[in-house]
Amino acid sequence: MSIMKIIYKIQYSIASLLLVACLLSCDKSLDKPVPDTSIPLEKVQPGDLPLLLRGAYRPLGIYYQPYPVWDIYSDDITSIQGSSPAQFNPRSYDDCNPNVQDGFGNGRLYNSAYTAIGNANFIINYIRTKGLTDYNSILGEALTIRAYNYYRLAEAYGGVILTLDLETDISVIRRDKNTEEEVYAHITKDLTDAIPLLGDFKSADNVSKPAAQLLLARTYLHLGKNKEAYDLSEEVIKSGKNKLSEGDFGDNFRYASKSSEMLWRLSEPITGYERGGLYTMYSPPPPFRGAGIGLTWVDPTLAQSYEPGDIRASLLLKRHNNTIGEAVTYLLKFSTDTLQPSSNAFIVYPIARISEAYLISAEAAARQGQVVVTRYNELRKARGSSQKLATAFANTTAFLAEIEAERRRELVGEGRRWQDMKRFGKAIPYLQSKGQDATRLFLPFNSTELLRNIKLSQNKGY
Incomplete structure (x- = not known):
């Protein structure tokens, strides 16, 4: 039976878990898998x-709508996606945030994550079943891809369906979700297994050992395992291949970048509006060349928090917004005007930058009762901001508040803020200020998915 035929047996969004099979077409095309040219499972070779x-890797790039979800969901970014002042995010909450019918990239987030997981599952099971130790680096990359996508799902939905094999039995896949704890336990296991298999950093376009270590440090920080998070973040910093940028902050987000800050990224060429969503989402409207829709901008408190000389502020642009009749600050991290030549433009999706390791190190130490400003100051020095003594902070609570603010300045637009708000105790008060409650800590499962799998229970509050 061809792998493509196996796919047809599973009419479920997790059916895309087996999509990898059709990528092995005779002409080696990744863009146009054809059932008639798919290689039968028994003919797949290690080569x-x-x-x-x-x-x-490729399904991760189906990403433009899901990527900025957590920034717009949070207090970092203001959005009026409904195109009227009455629909400020999230004043008219479900107009500007993911909802059951799909909303802002909800269905695409779910589907693209499971597509990547399914592709990784094939590789993992193939290598392990056949004992192909010569392919350990590929195994490590596949494990990291699977872990990262389960992390995306867990932060979005809490508990989700864990599927780790090439399932063809529909009853095994159409079931209720695993708990959030089970999902995070598996994320931790996959990353722990991957790290010793991976090599040193060579390119941000591929998973490396420090990239997997940083993802695991991020996971540990979320789980409150602060010693483990600290130790791993320090290993990443000390690995030596990646350095903080000190001059052109925008170079971190260029496709043809000379910076080594980016540990792992995804990128794709801009071929039209639907494929260039990050700059169209964040950039100002015409005559700015990025031709954004002009309805999404940085929170003014955050925009005003950068010190004079901070190189990160170079990627902020203040412009008048005609819809609300006020000046707003746009984010240019992904803009073709400031970062990419229009003749050869790529959208870069940051997954992990080494600057996060510095912030994790400082936060994890503080959560263990220590005010250690070393890594915090090293990051700020690279960004052109002032240095601070440990005595400037009355206690670890004050230092943690400063780390939270520094994370906002550093990572705005890169999808980290909502998890930060949950970890720093800001998410529920923020939701309450918008007339919502703790049920909105997570997204709803898409209505299409609920129809496909009637055993899947919807998250509370939807």
Whole structure:
């Protein structure tokens, strides 16, 4: 039975878990898988694994709508996606945030994550079943891809369905979700297994050991395992291949970048509006060349928090917004005007930058009762901001508040803020200020998914 035929047996969004199979077409095309040219499962050879791995990376790029969800959901970014002042995010909450019918990238987030997981599952099970130790680096990359996508799902929905094998039995896949704790336990296991298999950093376009270590440090910080988070973040910093940028902050987000700050990224060429969503989402409207829709901008309190000389502020642009009749601050991290030549423009999706390791190190130490300003100051020095003594902070609570503010300045637009708000105790008060409650800490499962799998229970509050 061809792998493509196996796919047809599962009419479910997790059916895309087996999509990797059709990537092995005779012409090695990743763009146009054809059932008639798919290689039968029994004919897949170890030499095909690099192509399969490319397929595992590729679904992550179906990303433009889901990528900024957590920034717009949070207090970092203001949005009037409904195009009227009455629909400030989230004044008219469900107009500007993911809802059951799909909303802002909800369905795409779910589907793209499971597509990547399915592709990774094929590689992981193939290598392990056949004992292909010569392909350990590919195994490590696939494990990291799977872990990262389960992290995306867990932060979005809490508990989700864990599927780790090439399931063809529909009853195994159509079931209720695993608990959030079970999902995070598996994320931790996959990353722990991956790290010793991976090599040193060579390119941000591929998973490396420090990239997986940083993802695991991020996971540990979320789980409150602060010693483990601290130790791993320090290993990433001390690995030596990646350095903080000190001059051109925008170079971190260029496709043809000379910076080594980016540990892992995804990128895709801009071929039209639907494929260039980050700059159209964040940039100002015409005559700015990025031709954004002009309805999404940085929170004014955050925009005003950068010190004079902070190089990160170079990617902020203040412009009059005709819809609300006020000046607002746009984010240019992904703009073709400031970062990419229009003749060769790529959207870069940051997954992990080494600057986060500095912030995790400082936060994890503080959560263990220590005010250690070393890594915090190193990051601020690279960004052109002032240095601070440990005595400037009355206690660890005050230092944690400053780390939270520094994370906002550093990572705005990169999808980290909502998890930060939950960890720093800001999410529920923010929701309450908008007339919502703790049920909105997570997104709803899409209505299409609920129809496909009637055993899947909806998250509370939807």
